[in-house]
Amino acid sequence: MFESLKKKFSRTSDKLEEELIEEAQEENNLEEESGKKFSFFSFGRKDKKEEEDSKSDVAEIPQEVESIQETDTSDDETSDDKDEKSGFWSFGKKSSDNKEEPQEEESAEEIQEEEEPKKSHFWSRNKEEDTEESEDADEKTEEKKSRFWSRNKDNDSSEENDEDEEPSGMFSFITAKTISEKHLEDILWELEMGLLEGDVAMEVASAVVDSVKDDLVGRKIKRSNDITEYTYNALRNAVAEIIDIPGKSxxxxxxxxxxxxxxxxxxxxxxxxxxxxxxxxxxxxxxxxxxxxxxxxxxxxxxxxxxxxxxxxxxxxxxxxxxxxxxxxxxxxxxxxxxxxxxxxxxxxxxxxxxxxxxxxxxxxxxxxxxxxxxxxxxxxxxxxxxxxxxxxxxxxxxxxxxxxxxxxxxxxxxxxxxxxxxxxxxxxxxxxxxxxxxxxxxxxxxxxxxxxxxxxxxxxxxxxxxxx
Missing domain, CATH: 3.40.50.300 (P-loop containing nucleotide triphosphate hydrolases)
Incomplete structure (x- = not known):
């Protein structure tokens, strides 16, 4: 159902992300992160999962308290769980564990050595390539953009795939970006035109666009997932107000x-x-x-x-x-x-x-x-x-x-x-x-x-x- 509207909502999120990426690229205000980029529609499912997890956690509190009294290792396990959930900055995790075998430590160190140059200098290139002049400015720009979405495949293969996440595109801003009206002007115009093409009434399309604008302007963005999540919530809140007309059944x-x-x-x-x-x-x-x-x-x-x-x-x-x-x-x-x-x-x-x-x-x-x-x-x-x-x-x-x-x-x-x-x-x-x-x-x-x-x-x-x- 409603496939046309779904695509337009998702496209709004993607366009805002592209806008902020391009501006941050010009400002040299972007750095790559490990972790996975959430898709636009994953946030609704994540909310449901968090509710279910919180309910199960409450039900299992007595068992957790008992386990803490029996052993002190639960703190380490909790810390590991948090690292797995966040997925941010978790390179070469196995190398920090003394219980791993030497072969596994060397493998993790090799991964760390590959990833370290990326973290320390996101825009670095091969030194021999840097000494050569670019033959085409457009080609150079395209090459930079492709770097935003690149990930280390070896690092990906060591983690379990999550159906709610995409395996690429995780980045952060060195200095947090603030969404302004100029970032949204073209994007919201495109959203409004898309809604009208989807047979949405003019006054409804305008109400959705105004609500999304009010919700997003002034938001501070640190990571790519923030952009997607804020846009998802802004659109969802706008539509919720439109479709919920009170009345008795x-x-x-x-x-x-x-x-x-x-x-x-x-x-x-x-x-x-x-x-x-x-x-x-x-x-x-x-x-x-x-x-x-x-x-x-x-x-x-x-x-x-x-x-x-x-x-x-x-x-x-x-x-x-x-x-x-x-x-x-x-x-x-x-x-x-x-x-x-x-x-x-x-x-x-x-x-x-x-x-x-x-x-x-x-x-x-x-x-x-x-x-x-x-x-x-x-x-x-x-x-x-x-x-x-x-x-x-x-x-x-x-x-x-x-x-x-x-x-x-x-x-x-x-x-x-x-x-x-x-x-x-x-x-x-x-x-x-x-x-x-x-x-x-x-x-x-x-x-x-x-x-x-x-x-x-x-x-x-x-x-x-x-x-x-």
Missing amino acids: MTEMIEAKKAQGEPLVVMFVGINGTGKTTTIGKLANYYLKKGYTPVIAAADTFRAGAIEQVNYHADKVGVKLIKHQKGSDPAAVAFDAVEHAKAQGKELVLIDTAGRMQTNTNLMDEMKKIKRVAKPDLVVFVGDALTGNDATQQASKFNEAIDLDGVILTKADADSKGGASLSIGYVIKKPILFLGMGQGYDDIKEYDADWMLNQLFSESGEEVNINEA
Whole structure:
């Protein structure tokens, strides 16, 4: 999911890193470090691992205290563990251990001798090469840049590979760099253009860019991993504010109405082809499995096959359908469904309405009549995530006409851009309630902002579990 946005977020981090590297190169303010460069998406997984480690450490405190009383060697082991975690400046570690065999000591000393010139003078070259004049200035510059990302392969082979880290590119600034507005000007412009290309609404793209700018300007950078981590956190925080629109879940509202002895009445609006009727079938199935009894109202009486279509879904999931003849008053159908639910003690009424363009004034007026008569607790817009910014514009028009209470996005599992998912709730200031995640009746998920954030900032290709809480 959202592969386009993921690439743009990662590219923003890479561009900022390149900008600071180039400037530090000109200032001769760069030196190579041992260690591994973290990838942009590794920080989310690292946070989870740190939480798990901290929990396990707390649980094992009594055993650690007992082991400290029994032996004094635990301090040395702890020190070794810290060195392995940090990975910084850990050259020739085996040579410092007196318990190693002579052959291993010599091997470590050879590695140290190879690495020492790099640490002492990062920009040093072979003396014979230094005496020769460069034939091409561009060639010399390219050669310098390649040095940033070079690592000693022998040293790499002696360490275990970490799936969250890249095996190259670790460096630090001799004097800490401070991120300024001039470093971000071109980078944030490129980010904003990328978001717009990904069907993100203009106001949302601007909000993300402004938030990232405020978060990054003034940050002091010492190591390359700092750049990646700060950019990752700045983007994640900006997006978190965009997608987390407060609102009650439909399940909570059903329980509240049930306590009052009333059904929750939900009216669905949107244009044809977005999956509105199928979504009603999915929701009926979803709440039927939760122990509630839904009823569906076939209030789309204009389209020839609309009643048959919603009747098919009602039969498939096993719920009651209230319908009238084609061409009858849709408001009357909705009213009868609400009265049926009250009489039968059913907890949920799902009203299907005719799909219409948001610019059709007459049909929008008819929808207002349905709302007046049925008095729905929720008016929900159903939009197709694949239409991107079009879905956001449609939701805005419907919201202006009849005041929406929430949004359901269909085909979210196939959305590579992510523009609608990122924009729609923020633009109309109404929460996303559900996401359609496939073709089956079970393929629907209650919207969760934390889950969405993890999808946007997960490694490309990670599997999506629609049953996650």
